Amino acid sequence: MSAWLIKSEPSVYPFSQLVSDKKTVWDGVRNFEARNNLRKMRKGDLCLFYHSNEGKAVVGIAKVAKEAYPDPSSEEGEDWSVVEVSPVKSLTEPVTLEHIKSHPQLSQMALVRRSRLSVVPVTDAEFRTVLSEGKTKL
Template identity: 45%
Template sequence: MQYWLFKSEPSVWGWDDQVAKGEAGEEWDGVRNYQARNFMRDMSVGDRGFFYHSQKEKAVVGIVEVCKEAHPDSTTDDPRWECVDIKAIEPLKTAVTLETIKADPRLAEMSLVKSSRLSVQPVRAEEWQIICALGEIA
């Protein structure tokens, strides 16, 4: 299993929107960055991800799962763009803020710290465990 982070502006698509989609999940559409698209191409059904609220909140708020592998993005006719579908699994008991992540030396090399603008990014297994612990998820 691989781990990922999906960033979204909560005013556009937030955790509650993701939860409302239920088991069917929703396309992670609209990504127009080649590196982020390539990360989605590397995903497999069952991979887990953090759902991250960007903008003012700047925090990991939940855990999602890839429920459909990369396929054409339905929001464009341009064949270069693909996306995966994700479904909500569970909220973190305690949101883990970017400030907390940056303050933890164990997370200094995390993509979120190094490449904060990327909307889809990998998370190493060690980083996953640390953030789950900070978010009070077993």
């Protein structure tokens, strides 16, 4: 099983909306590296849900409910993909980007190194550390 970090602006689609919806299509990814990460996701993989731009913090955990398939919102001939995700739980305490950057075990996360990407891999150690820092157990 792999772990990932997915980003959404809370004004567009907050984690609370995923909890309310129970499942969503993770669409609109228009970067080839992020798209390739979507295509590597497997059903059951866990995802850190990150609020970008406003809040800038990991706030929840989601899981991949359906593996990658063609993005129905893409224009004809475009090669984009989506996955479906469902909520697992909210973090007890959000883990801010500032905290991640200053934490010795998290400062090299793809979130920091590849900050423009909306979907990035997370190592098992990083995933466990974020949960610990967020005072959250699965």
